[in-house]
Amino acid sequence: MSRYLLPLSVLGTALGGGVLLKDYVAGGACPSKATIPGKTVIVTGANTGIGKHTALELARRGGNIILACRDLEKCEAAARHIRGETLNHRVNARHLDLASLKSIREFARRIIEEEEQVHILVNNAAVMRCPHWTTEDGFEMQFGVNYLGHFLLTNLLLGKLKGSAPARIINVSSLAHVAGHMDFEDLNWEKRKYDTKAAYCQSKLAVVLFTRELSRRLQGTGVTVNALHPGVARTELGRHTGMHSSAFSSFTLGPIFWLLVKSPELAAQPSTYLAVAEELEGVSGKYFDGFKEKSPAPEAEDEEVARRLWAESARLVGLESGASSVEARLARK
Structure with a gap:
């Protein structure tokens, strides 16, 4: 039996250290105890993972979620x-399908008509490293859902947010944005x-650039917008990654992954x-890594790139077309 003591001791020490490291990497609870009684909050992608737990936290604080x-159904x-x-x-x-411009417009129209105010918009929904799928409107899926869908949704709700000021927009990006590049010739x-992988990184870079340009446009309105990297978490977002592609990788890498990443909570x-x-x-206009403000990637701070992306995005989603004019008029009320 004694011959097993040393290996077991080493294993126990490693596991204990891993748990401590996990807690260190994960960070802690939100340092703010502020409540939001009566404030209306929209959280996209809120049926699971980070979105669901964000909604739960804000519901605990008294919000209308x-x-x-x-x-x-989910x-x-x-x-x-x-x-x-x-x-x-x-x-x-x-219901909101960010892979459908029609669905986004229908959702925004309903919010504008039914909600007196919108104080907080959390653009959380995302897809990660999926196959080469396209949205209903022909956009690459990751660029379409992670960025373009939220770009249109946010713009359609801006009137309501401005009328509810002070209001906040939170854009969930990723540390992966540092590896992204905006290829305007082939978005x-x-x-x-x-x-x-490159498509995912591009979509998350687009989110940070959008945050920068939107903040510039919102100056003096009482509406702020910030982007964040929430940390690597155990969610369904990684279902298309290689770690889940085989029983062997799941078995060997799964325990290490569990030790080193955050829980959705x-x-x-x-x-x-x-x-x-x-x-x-x-x-406003900042990028946060967890609770700390950090400098994003250099390209994410390029104002010319941010403005060019905005103009191209508006064209792609038909923001200034007749298709969105009804929502724009309603939002200004």
């Missing part, structure tokens, strides 16, 4: 769960060989912080 999800189940956990009955599910990967804390922290009142 709207879960915006592609799968309405969304309603998440809303029921959050209502039960928080005893906040102002938690509702709404939708129609000319190049598709690279699922902890990964939701930075979004919660940006949404409620009183010390962030008036802070």
Whole structure:
């Protein structure tokens, strides 16, 4: 038996150290205790993972929460769960498919007509490293969902947000944006060989650039916008990555992955912080890594690139076309 003591001791030490490292990497709970009674919050992709736990945290703080999800059945189940956990009955599910411009316009129209105010918009939904899929409107899926869909949604709700000021927009990006590059000659990967990782990084860079340009345009309105990297978390977002492609990789890498990444609960804390922290009142156009403001990648700070991306995005989604004019008029009311 004694011959097993040393290996077991080493294993125990490694596991204990791993748990401590996991807690260090994960960070902690939102440092702000601020509440948001009566404030209306929209969280996209809120039926699971970081989005669901962000919605739950904000529901605990008294918000009127709207879960915006592609799968309405799962969304309603998440809303029921959050209502039960928080005893906040102002938690509702709404259908929103960010891979469909029509769905985005319908969702925005309903919000504008039914909600008196919108104080917080958390653009959280995302897809990661999926195959070369396209959205309903022909956009590369990661660029379309992670960025273009939220670009259109945010613009359609700006009137409502401005009318509810002070209001906040939180854009969930990723540290992966540092490896991104905006290829304006081929944003939708129609000319190049598709690279699922590069496409994901481009979409997350676009989110940070969007945050910068939107902040410039919102100066003096009482609406702020910030981007964040929530940390690497155990969510369904990584279902297309190689680690889940075989039983062997899942078996060998899974335990290490578990030790080193955040739980969805902890990964939701930075979004919660940006949404409620009183010390962030008036802070806009910044990039946060967890709870700390950091400098993003150099390309993410390029104002010319940000303005060019905005103009191209508006063209792609028909922001100034007749298709969106009804929503624009409603939003100004």
